[in-house]
Amino acid sequence: MPIYEYRCLDCRNKVEILVLPGSQITSPTCPRCGGTNMQRLMSSFAHHVSEKDRLSQVDTSRPMSEDYYRDDRNIGLWAKKRMQELGHDPGPEFEGIVEKAKKDVKEKLSD
Numbered sequence: 001m002p003i004y005e006y007r008c009l010d011c012r013n014k015v016e017i018l019v020l021p022g023s024q025i026t027s028p029t030c031p032r033c034g035g036t037n038m039q040r041l042m043s044s045f046a047h048h049v050s051e052k053d054r055l056s057q058v059d060t061s062r063p064m065s066e067d068y069y070r071d072d073r074n075i076g077l078w079a080k081k082r083m084q085e086l087g088h089d090p091g092p093e094f095e096g097i098v099e100k101a102k103k104d105v106k107e108k109l110s111d
């Protein structure tokens, strides 16, 4: 049974919601404050999340964990967001740098 993680945007409570077979989550409710502003968190179910959404979830005030980079779609996002915050256009050559970084990380993780 899949478990979805949500964060309550009202009280910042993190909630795990078990999805029963055949049921649909329409509007999860925070068990702590009753709020309905629930944001789905990144998880293994996040396949449909666009790069823009993933980018918006990057917190550039701290380095991301190594686990984060095990999903190679996340590689380069931190740097990209940081550059955007600093007003730089990553530019087309950035994609090449990211591709190389992905390869390097894969080699590192397979050690």
Ligand SMILES: [Zn+2]
Binding pocket: 008, 009, 010, 011, 012, 013, 030, 031, 032, 033, 034, 035
């Ligand atoms: Zn809440």
